[in-house]
Amino acid sequence: MRIALFGYGKMGQMIEEIALNRGHEIVAKIDESTEDINFNTMDVAIDFSMPSAAYGNITKCINNNVPVISGTTGWLDDYENAVSLCNDKKGAFIYASNFSLGVNIFFELNNYLAKMMQNLPEYKVELEEIHHTQKLDAPSGTAITLAEGVISNSNYKAWKLDHSSDETLKITSKRIGKVPGTHTVEYDSVVDSIQIKHTAHNREGFALGAVTAAEWIIGKTGIFSMRDVLNLG
């Protein structure tokens, strides 16, 4: 498979290593400007760039009939526009806030737990995410997905950074050293608490998931998620 990398930072470089180990070829590394790109050389594009760059990269790939996998977070105000464009152009697109197998299982667990807790008002729920100090966006995309899972199974109407109310689910974001990504969902009552937690030990799981998604999307048309790729139901 001929892969183009949009973004060649920490994730782009890890994806390159894993893709090469799996027998793929890296045909382009686009790390700043998206001018002068030959889209004919690539079978699939993987975008791990920056919040301000992702939507432009994704639309260029879709407009040039290149299937695109994006893991960039912090650009989701434009997600529905990317979906419309992909539908119009009959392209192929996957965004995931987190590509790791472990986190996608954690998402399922979070939804299941939220359903069990939905009629137990004595428990208050909060989310915490911890990442490295270079991270540009807060809260993390993963924390937003977790919050959406809780909200869709509870009376909460929205999430908010550092703020809780009866209708607002609180997310706390911490930036510490080189932490690759730790997410905790906690239900707390007067008598006890229940915590579920995912801890990434490094970036390999994210990168492997992105390459797996790129392998999976070849030959398909539509907008997909990691639930589709991992066949989680």
Ligand SMILES: NC(=O)c1ccc[n+]([C@@H]2O[C@H](COP(=O)([O-])OP(=O)(O)OC[C@H]3O[C@@H](n4cnc5c(N)ncnc54)[C@H](O)[C@@H]3O)[C@@H](O)[C@H]2O)c1
């Ligand atoms: N979904 C996931 O599983 C997952 C996992 C890890 C990181 N991420 C996200 O991926 C993104 C990248 O993470 P990172 O740790 O590699 O960051 P990074 O800062 O190490 O790398 C980002 C790279 O993008 C480059 N860039 C800037 N403008 C660009 C443009 N117009 N086109 C292409 N590249 C451009 C920068 O020069 C930089 O090298 C972040 O949004 C992060 O939150 C997602």
Ligand SMILES: O=C(O)C1=N[C@H](C(=O)O)CCC1
């Ligand atoms: O390092 C990052 O940045 C990460 N971003 C994603 C997010 O925002 O959830 C996934 C975890 C690592």
